[in-house]
Amino acid sequence: MQKLYISGNEAIAYGLIESGIKFISGYPGTPSSEIIPSAQKIVKERGIKAFIDWAVNEKVAYESAYAASLCGIKAAVTMKQVGLNVAMDPFMNSAYVGTDSAMVLISVDDPGPHSSQTEQDSRFFAMGAKIPVFDPSTIQEAYEFAKKAVELSEKYSIPVMLRSSTRVSHGRADVKIVGSMPVDSIKVQFKTLKDWEKKLWRYAATPRQRLMLHNKLNKIISEIESLNELKFFFHGPLLLISSGAVFSYLYELIEEYGLHEKVTLAKADMPYPLKNFDFPKFQRIITIEESTPVIELQLCTEGRRNGIVPKEGELTIEVCEDILEKIGLIKREKRGSSPPLKRPSLCPGCGHRIALYAVKKVFGKKAIYNGDIGCYTLALNFHVTDTVLCMGASVSFAFGMKKAFSLAEKQQDFVAIIGDSTFFHSGIPPLIDSVHYRVPFLTIILDNKSVAMTGNQKTLSDNKSSFGETTAPIYIEDVVKGIGVKFVETVDPYNFEDSIKTLKEAKKYLKEKAEPAVIIFRHLCINTKEGLELNPKYSVKISKELCKGCKVCVLEFECPAIEFKDEEKKAKINDTLCIGCGCCIHICPTKAIVLVE
Amino acid sequence: MKIVILGKGGQGVIFFSRIIAQAAINRGLSVYSTEIKGMAKKGGTVEIQMKIGQGMCGLVKKGSADLVILLSDDLIDYAKTFGNNVFTFKKEEIQAALERVSMRFVNIFLLGVFVKRAKFFEMEDFIKILDEENRESFLKGYEYV
Numbered sequence: 250m251q252k253l254y255i256s257g258n259e260a261i262a263y264g265l266i267e268s269g270i271k272f273i274s275g276y277p278g279t280p281s282s283e284i285i286p287s288a289q290k291i292v293k294e295r296g297i298k299a300f301i302d303w304a305v306n307e308k309v310a311y312e313s314a315y316a317a318s319l320c321g322i323k324a325a326v327t328m329k330q331v332g333l334n335v336a337m338d339p340f341m342n343s344a345y346v347g348t349d350s351a352m353v354l355i356s357v358d359d360p361g362p363h364s365s366q367t368e369q370d371s372r373f374f375a376m377g378a379k380i381p382v383f384d385p386s387t388i389q390e391a392y393e394f395a396k397k398a399v400e401l402s403e404k405y406s407i408p409v410m411l412r413s414s415t416r417v418s419h420g421r422a423d424v425k426i427v428g429s430m431p432v433d434s435i436k437v438q439f440k441t442l443k444d445w446e447k448k449l450w451r452y453a454a455t456p457r458q459r460l461m462l463h464n465k466l467n468k469i470i471s472e473i474e475s476l477n478e479l480k481f482f483f484h485g486p487l488l489l490i491s492s493g494a495v496f497s498y499l500y501e502l503i504e505e506y507g508l509h510e511k512v513t514l515a516k517a518d519m520p521y522p523l524k525n526f527d528f529p530k531f532q533r534i535i536t537i538e539e540s541t542p543v544i545e546l547q548l549c550t551e552g553r554r555n556g557i558v559p560k561e562g563e564l565t566i567e568v569c570e571d572i573l574e575k576i577g578l579i580k581r582e583k584r585g586s587s588p589p590l591k592r593p594s595l596c597p598g599c600g601h602r603i604a605l606y607a608v609k610k611v612f613g614k615k616a617i618y619n620g621d622i623g624c625y626t627l628a629l630n631f632h633v634t635d636t637v638l639c640m641g642a643s644v645s646f647a648f649g650m651k652k653a654f655s656l657a658e659k660q661q662d663f664v665a666i667i668g669d670s671t672f673f674h675s676g677i678p679p680l681i682d683s684v685h686y687r688v689p690f691l692t693i694i695l696d697n698k699s700v701a702m703t704g705n706q707k708t709l710s711d712n713k714s715s716f717g718e719t720t721a722p723i724y725i726e727d728v729v730k731g732i733g734v735k736f737v738e739t740v741d742p743y744n745f746e747d748s749i750k751t752l753k754e755a756k757k758y759l760k761e762k763a764e765p766a767v768i769i770f771r772h773l774c775i776n777t778k779e780g781l782e783l784n785p786k787y788s789v790k791i792s793k794e795l796c797k798g799c800k801v802c803v804l805e806f807e808c809p810a811i812e813f814k815d816e817e818k819k820a821k822i823n824d825t826l827c828i829g830c831g832c833c834i835h836i837c838p839t840k841a842i843v844l845v846e
Numbered sequence: 847m848k849i850v851i852l853g854k855g856g857q858g859v860i861f862f863s864r865i866i867a868q869a870a871i872n873r874g875l876s877v878y879s880t881e882i883k884g885m886a887k888k889g890g891t892v893e894i895q896m897k898i899g900q901g902m903c904g905l906v907k908k909g910s911a912d913l914v915i916l917l918s919d920d921l922i923d924y925a926k927t928f929g930n931n932v933f934t935f936k937k938e939e940i941q942a943a944l945e946r947v948s949m950r951f952v953n954i955f956l957l958g959v960f961v962k963r964a965k966f967f968e969m970e971d972f973i974k975i976l977d978e979e980n981r982e983s984f985l986k987g988y989e990y991v
Contacts, residue, residue: 254867254877363882387902388878420904421864421879423871497902566905593890 251428257391257417260424261355262287264395266297269431270325270351272317273301274310276674277703278329279364280418281357285327286706289715295430302715303706306640306674307332311339311354315408318352319452320437323399325353330371331639332356335675337374343408344378345462346451351402351409353395354380358414360539361563366622366639368561370541372492375410376521379470382410384520386496388422394518405469414539416494474522485511487576488531490550492517495539498566506579523547537572539564594627597810598784598830600772601625601695604742605633606806606836608664608693611752616662619646621676623668624702625695631807634666641675643667647690648683655688662759663690669725670700670708677728680765684733689759692767694725697774705777729767736766743772743785745835775828787831788845791820795841806836847966848906850928851894853917858953862917863894865957869971870898880904891921915960917953933964942990951983958987 255263262284265273275285285301292299300317304310307328314326328336333356343352356371375382381401383394395411402409441448450458479490483503489512491499496516503512513531517523520543528534536545536552540561545552552558558572573579595602605628608618620626620634621643628634636646647665654661667676672694680692700706707715709723729737736758738751748770755766773780791802791811798818802811810827813820820841833842849866853859860881867877879896880903895906911929916922925932935956943955954976961967961984969988976984 252871254864254871256881416880416903416905419881421867421877421881422904423867423877494903498905501901501903566903566907570907 256421257388258283259287260388260392261395264392266291268396268399270323271299272322272324274304274314275327276307277700277706278332280415281329282703307336311336318348318350320439321350323351327355330358341378344380347406351399353398354410357418368540371412372543373541384412384492470522477524479515482514483509486532488513488534490515490536492520495564498569594809598775598828600742603832604770607748609633619643619665621667621671644676645679651688651690665692669696683765689763694769696771699774701774734767739769742770786829792841847898848911849896849913850911851915852921859892862953868975875899878904947983954980954983955987958984962988962991
């Protein structure tokens with residue numbers, strides 16, 4: 250037994266590896282991204298043989314981990330909650346087909362949302378798929394429930410979900426861990442010559458057999474449900490039911506306000522499938538949970554549906570306090586509001602900035618820029634992103650909108666903007682359709698050879714796996730040409746003149762050939778060690794005489810290392826933030842930004 | 847004790863907070879913390895909320911912090927929403943840090959300043975956990991005060 254000060258995601262990794270998980274796949278996504286690197290570190294340090302690495306997207310991640318489970322290897326898959334949408338097909342199906350060894354899905358929710366497109370509740374999807382779901386309230390529980398999830402999956406031969414959330418995954422605590430790791434040899438088995446027909450029906454089930462599998466799943470869920478009791482704390486006449494991080498807030502508030510005699514607090518470790526309870530002794534029963542009424546719907550209590558719990562937003566400790574006040578349990582003074590915080594920007598020296606500045610310069614303000622999910626979403630700040638929906642939608646949006654405009658015979662330029670990892674994840678299929686239907690728009694692929702937004706995970710262009718094994722790098726140019734795109738150019742955006750020239754050629758091509766075009770802007774992420782070391786280094790200053798205070802550098806280029814001094818009405822380089830990339834030299838209309846010799 | 851630590855991406859706020867947490871854990875106290883750092887690397891705010899020896903989660907309610915440690919002056923209004931006891935570094939302390947240790951260790955120098963001035967923790971608690979390079983910078987900060 251040892252005590253470690255670790256994050257929820259690290260705690261989950263410990264729980265999984267201690268339970269004998271040997272195959273983990275996933276796709277990066279805040280707040281889930283640290284589970285895979287933590288698990289990699291644990292097995293590397295202990296010399297445990299395992300496959301733990303990133304997949305091209307969540308669907309592939311889910312299917313490959315699930316396949317390992319069917320071969321008798323304990324497996325897990327990690328993703329953020331919106332990633333589960335991508336993996337929904339295999340997720341739903343795997344509940345029917347069941348597992349042969351443990352299969353645990355870790356889906357991390359982001360109520361708020363802090364860094365996601367939706368506030369969706371993975372527990373609700375678990376309920377929809379009839380997959381049991383654990384919901385840890387603390388970091389210690391994240392570790393323990395990861396182990397329980399593996400156990401339950403082994404016992405009943407169905408996939409089990411471990412739902413975490415931003416507060417648990419990105420929280421830290423001193424966690425007690427057992428620390429002993431199984432080093433047993435890996436055994437696999439799938440197709441057997443004897444009795445294969447008897448097993449085959451499950452793995453390749455016909456619709457009639459699916460019905461039988463559904464019936465089998467229902468029986469398993471009923472059994473798990475009959476054993477799934479709530480835990481009770483305190484002993485008042487009002488019952489509050491909760492799960493996940495919110496439980497810990499309510500527990501603290503009850504102690505802080507001394508509500509021990511007024512409230513009973515119930516906790517669901519596993520919010521689905523929940524045993525139905527008879528609650529005659531309570532005056533009122535209210536469920537306070539994030540973000541969908543999962544417990545509330547199963548137990549028919551008050552809560553979100555009758556407006557006691559807000560229908561959107563994170564249930565922070567302050568919001569929980571508001572709820573307790575609304576119920577009439579406490580009275581407190583009004584809180585002051587928080588001042589707005591500075592919005593994030595692309596890093597100084599980011600290749601995306603100068604690339605997208607060139608795009609804007611050639612295609613102009615009238616063009617419609619279909620953006621995507623990644624750092625470059627921040628191009629919103631300097632007006633080179635008009636739409637952001639979900640992974641890969643930049644290309645499908647440019648395709649759909651261009652088609653829509655052409656139906657109305659209206660001329661309009663469209664530019665899809667997508668990063669390298671997002672392109673591989675789900676940008677390829679819409680580009681195939683665009684080539685097939687000959688839809689003329691430009692796709693910009695920003696290739697920084699890193700999944701930068703989620704913490705610089707490796708990409709498919711790497712020639713090494715996370716374990717140092719040789720991998721085959723996938724070349725974006727080959728993929729794009731293979732699909733049938735004829736205009737494919739690659740430029741380092743730091744060569745500004747080249748960028749402008751290539752963009753103008755693409756514009757001409759779109760007009761004349763009326764087919765899709767692709768430009769790959771390749772520059773290493775300067776947020777990586779290699780990227781920063783290889784980046785050019787200049788000393789740059791802004792001439793006070795030449796600066797006319799037009800603010801192009803601040804508003805249209807938006808480099809955080811350039812500040813505008815209101816009193817002087819001049820721009821100035823912030824030397825602490827500036828990395829000396831020299832990109833801004835190209836953008837000043839009065840040539841006031843100059844190299845220091 | 848409820849602490850909030852505020853700063854900007856790149857200031858070593860997270861390392862700063864982890865050393866404080868480890869010092870508390872070594873004293874046998876429980877530590878819960880939460881880190882908000884979504885786009886911190888993009889120059890955004892880094893916010894650490896921490897409970898030492900109490901509670902079940904790391905979240906600190908607005909107005910309830912026993913101490914707010916501020917590493918970036920422009921966040922002062924935000925800092926005050928957590929509590930009135932805001933610890934800030936003096937201009938000359940930051941200047942001394944920049945002059946006396948390399949950029950990487952500025953946060954550790956300031957940690958030394960904090961430990962000496964705030965008197966919330968003992969110097970020995972930190973000496974035990976820091977490696978040699980960090981310890982040296984920590985002591986420079988501690989002795990500067």
